[in-house]
Amino acid sequence: MEGTLPETPLTGLARHGQSIWLDFIRRDFVEDGRLAAMVKEDALKGVTSNPAIFEQAIGHGAEYEEAVQALLETGSLTAGELYEALAVEDIRQACQVLRPVFDETGGRDGYVSLEVSPYLAHDAKRSLEEARRLWQQVDHPNVMIKIPATEEAIPAIEQAIAEGINVNVTLLFAIGMYEKVLEAYLKGLETRVKAGLPVGHIGSVASFFVSRIDGRIDARIDRRIAAEDPESEALQALRGKVAIANARMAYQHYLSVIASPRWQALAAKGAQTQRLLWASTSTKDKAYRDVLYVEELIGADTVNTLPPRTLEAFRDHGVPEGRLAQNVEAARKILLEAERLGLDLDGVATTLLEEGVAAFEVAFDGLLGAVAARREAVLGERLMRVSLALSGELENAVVAAGKSWSQDGKVRRIWERDASVWTNGPESKWLGWLDVVKNGRAALETYEALGREVKERGYSDVLLLAMGGSSLGPEVLEETFGRVAGGPKLHVLDSTDPQQVASFRKAIDPAKTLFIVSSKSGSTLEPNILFAYFWDQAEKALGRSPSEHFVAVTDPGSSLETLAKERGFAHIFHGNPEIGGRYSVLSAFGLAPAAAAGYDVRSLLDSTQLMIEACDASVPPVTNPGVNLGLALGVAATSFRRDKVTFVASQKIASLGAWLEQLLAESTGKNGTGLIPIDGEPLGTPEVYGDDRVFVELRLGHEPVNPGLKALREAGHPVVTLHLDDVSQIVQAFFVFEFATAVAGSVLGIDPFDQPDVEFSKVETRKLTKAYAETGHLPEETPFAKDGDLAFYADERNREALGNGSAETILKAHFDRVGKNDYIGLLAYIERNKAHIAWEQTVRTELRDQLHVATAAQFGPRFLHSTGQAYKGGPNSGVFLQVTADDAADLPIPGHAYSFGVVKAAQARGDFDVLAARGRRALRVHIAGPLHAGLDRLAQLVTDILKGA
CATH class of the missing domain: 3.20.20.70 (Aldolase class I)
Structure with a gap:
């Protein structure tokens, strides 16, 4: 040759x-x-x-x-x-x-x-x-x-x-x-x-x-x-x-x-x-x-x-x-x-x-980043897009953080289950959510069989009894996808408010309803007492054991699994013990209710997989949507004190905000740091905001850019956009934010998978319900002030700061404690309905516009398994007004000495006690008599105080 x-x-x-x-x-x-x-x-x-x-x-x-x-x-x-x-x-x-x-x-x-x-x-x-x-x-x-x-x-x-x-x-x-x-x-x-x-x-x-x-x-x-x-x-x-x-x-x-x-x-x-x-x-x-x-x-x-x-x-x-x-x-x-x-x-x-070696790693990052960009371009509208509009200084800091993550190989280390990405604690035991699609596909036949069974048996409704991570994800799916033609309506009940429970009871026919009892641990109070109530209702409606009408979703070996076997539940779906509740929406805790509602679980998993791959270990930070999003949130909070993550959503996917609240608050709000999520706050003009915000736009389809967000960007506020081309991409939003939250947790230096202060609230609630079961009443408490139908409660430290005057002077003293970069939390233990939501929105907007601080509007006890963690364990920048009220009517809980009203009251008091123990600025106002009148008066007081400030 x-x-x-x-x-x-x-x-x-x-x-x-x-x-x-x-x-x-x-x-x-x-x-x-x-x-x-x-x-x-x-x-x-x-x-x-x-x-x-x-x-x-x-x-x-x-x-x-x-x-x-x-x-x-x-x-x-x-x-x-x-x-x-x-x-x-x-x-x-x-x-x-x-x-x-x-x-x-x-x-x-x-x-x-x-x-x-x-x-x-x-x-x-x-x-x-x-x-x-x-x-x-x-x-x-x-x-x-x-x-x-x-x-x-x-x-x-x-x-x-x-x-x-x-x-x-x-x-x-x-x-x-x-x-x-x-x-x-x-x-x-x-x-x-x-x-x-x-x-x-x-x-x-x-x-x-x-x-x-x-x-x-x-x-x-x-x-x-x-x-x-x-x-x-x-x-x-x-x-x-x-x-x-x-x-x-x-x-x-x-x-x-x-x-x-x-x-x-x-x-x-x-x-x-x-x-x-x-x-x-x-x-x-x-x-x-x-x-x-x-x-x-x-x-x-x-x-x-x-x-x-x-x-x-x-x-x-x-x-x-x-x-x-x-x-x-x-x-x-x-x-x-x-x-x-x-x-x-x-x-x-x-x-x-x-x-x-380092140069080849950089080149490999560039190569994989270029391939990831090509992949995104080819997938086009099949893949939700994440874009960042940051100020120059913040953008530079995020880029620098991305380079550091590249050098340290942290994206790969997350996928390798390396706990040193966080605190080198038990984090590696809580990363099962990285495998949700693989596990979901393995169980796909069982989900699809449930969907067929619900349809064949002619169920008109599916009622999910759950709290926190087990309820908020399915709630997003229901509010996003609605009712499938010819299928049942999915309801999600996550409250112990007796009026709320009664409203859900009226909305269904127990004889034609599939009940899904969902609890990871199986020992969570709320699903257990909701089960007791609706088992009794179904039994009465059917005139026999309603066992075939009940399905359990729980981790293997839980007390709920034992109960389900004893009662002969139709199905038991197992969760993954290595997935925390707030990361569980794409596991059995979200997929079983989705299947029962007639949603296409296979399609949801396929769509999720596209985002999992976009956040894969092979995708460097610069082109990895989950990492970019997480670094932006983490760096903004740690280096620029922009820790109020404010969601602005298209109407059709607005419910995603409540799920995101739980994910961010419960994951990051601890050890005196964290991200404070703000959902549902109406968008205002730039001058009503401080400099502590990051805005997250959840935009659907081809909707134009929100003019208010454009003004905020031009005013220098960072805006992150999640652009969903179709509602089916809601599952991609779930995963990208789960990944981003894990990344942000690393930047914050915390374990994003535990929730210590949620547990403290549960402990306090159990003490009070136990006391009621033993004595027939909750421990006595005395308001430090009363003004007509309003009674005020606080611990000694807060009482000293608020004085002992009229409702107006107490509330004014409370809101006078709000400082720059603080936020206000309205925590209402009342039924979550349209009228009460509107009331909270009115009050929070007044407070935001006049005091120029972020506002969180929550309903208890629902938020206890969600943002409650950040309120107690996060930065001490919250000023809280808890609202409780006399129940117009109560409901007994079969097999228990206490009622739903007692449980709700115990939860409110336990919540407040932990806030006080954490040194929070907190005030509780209790409305006696007609709730509507009391809420109107409270709203007018807030308006008058702010106008006179």
Whole structure:
């Protein structure tokens, strides 16, 4: 073959025993025949690739657009999977072009290199696993798997050789490390020989980097000469010589090893030598000849991998003479002189290795980011979009945080369940939500069977009895999707208010209703007493046991599961114990009610998967929507005191705000820090806001940008937009915010998966209900002031701050305590209906507009399992007005000594006690008599106080 080649400097290298490989790959370069032409005309004998090369090829090559589209049409893929599919195909095609070279040289040449992920450079186990996987995927005998020459990777290199995998060991700078690499190669071969396995087919090269060494050493020399170092002349004499001397001495080690009896024994078995491959051979200093590192390193049994420009330069004017084995003594003296002058070649080599790995990681980030962007473009309206409009300073801080996350590999560490991303506590036990689609698909038949059963049995209604994480997600689904034609109506009851319970009882026919009792622990008070009530109602309506009308959703082994088995429930759906309640909407706690309501669970899971892949470990922070969103929220709160996350939603998806409130508040509001979510607050003009807000727009379809949000952006407020093209993407919003919340928790330095202060409220409530069961009444309490139908309660510290005057003076003193960057919480333990929601909206808007602070409007006890955590455990910036009232009517709870009204009262008092214990500015006002009149009076008092302020 070589005899037919044209005589050029490139083809002349073969006479000196050196093979030329090309350090470049790209699909069109292979497909249009240019690679084959170089094999034919330039004696090209191999191809190498690395993340930087693929980043240029795939990230910027237009020819990959159609390939990405075709791959996504065949199935859902992450950015990492897309990259790998593209890269493997490129490598396969190049292997086919070079296969004749491989065959003609007996497996000595004709190789194409593919690198394991640079993220694994310091992980021998996973490097080996990836080397095996890539070896099998490419499935060509002339592929070489590149593994970087880190200390940790040496065992992986040895084992890969022992398994018969061709290995290109890359990023070699130091002779000492090269010696370890060659030793690993020998040991790998010897392991095979000992096992009676063949070794003749195994190819390997050790990629020794050259010009980068001179670049670093020369810079040191130049600095010392500029500083008039007394050794300037000796230093000048070493410029441009250390890297070549280092390579020559590495080659001498190679020659000594292949002359040894140890190698001869392996050679007798047919083993090939592990050739030195010279990499980084383009000159960085224009003062040097552009083919310096090619000409000086020509020698037998070596390879030089050249980037296209250097290859063209050598073809044009290179001189193919064998110089590598010459001037050995001079090379040794150069290295000794470099040591004498303190140029620290070993330190330089170590630094270059670290920088090389880091540079490949950056290139890999860029590559995967480009692939992720291509993926997003191809998916188009199938994928919800997240965009950030931040002020310059905040934007810079978020970008810097993203770079830090890239360097620390935190996105990958989240997917690896690494608790050190947070507090290094129990966090790894609460990351089951990362696998919700996989688990949901595994149980898909059971969900679909439930949906068919509900329809076949003719249920008119499905009533979900739940609290917090078990109720808010299904509530969003119901309010977003509504009632499916021909299917039942889904109701979500998450209150102990007797009027609320009675309203739901009136809305259904128990004889035609499927009841879903949902509780992770199975011991949550509210679902248990709601179950007791509606079991009794259903039993009366049916005149028999209503067991077939009941379904349980709970974690395995819970008391609810035991109850469900004892009562003969129709179904028991198990949750994942590694998913906390507020992260459970895409697990059985959301999917079982969705299926019962007739929603397409399969479609919901498929849509979720698209967002899971967008937030995948392979997607770097810069293009990862979950990470970007989480960093924006976390950095805004920690560095800019913008901790009031305010949701502004399209009407059709407005219910998402309440779910987001729970997710953010319960996850981040602890240890005196956190994000305070603000949902449902009407949008105002820029002047009514302080500088403590981040606005999150939840926009649906092709709705225009909200003019109010545009004004806020122009006024410098950060605005984050989640753009859903269709309501079905609500599940993507669930996941992206779950991921973002976990990221924000890391920025805040907290465990985002516990909720300590929710538990304290439960404890206080249990004390009070126990006392009622034992005595027949709740412990006595005395208001510190009364004014007509309003009675005021507070702990001693708050009483001292509020005085003992009229309702107006007490309320004014309370609101006078509101300061800059505070927020006001209206906590109303009354029925959540349209009239009462409107009342809260009126009052909160007055407070917001006059005091210029954020307002939270909540209904108890619902919020106790939601924002209550942040109110008690988050920053002490809340000023709370709790509203309680006499119940117009109460409802008994079958099998219990107390009623719903008693439970609600105990919950309100327990809530207030914990607020007080946490040093919160809190006031409780109790309305006696007609509730409507009392609320009207309270609203008028607030208006009068604010107008007179």
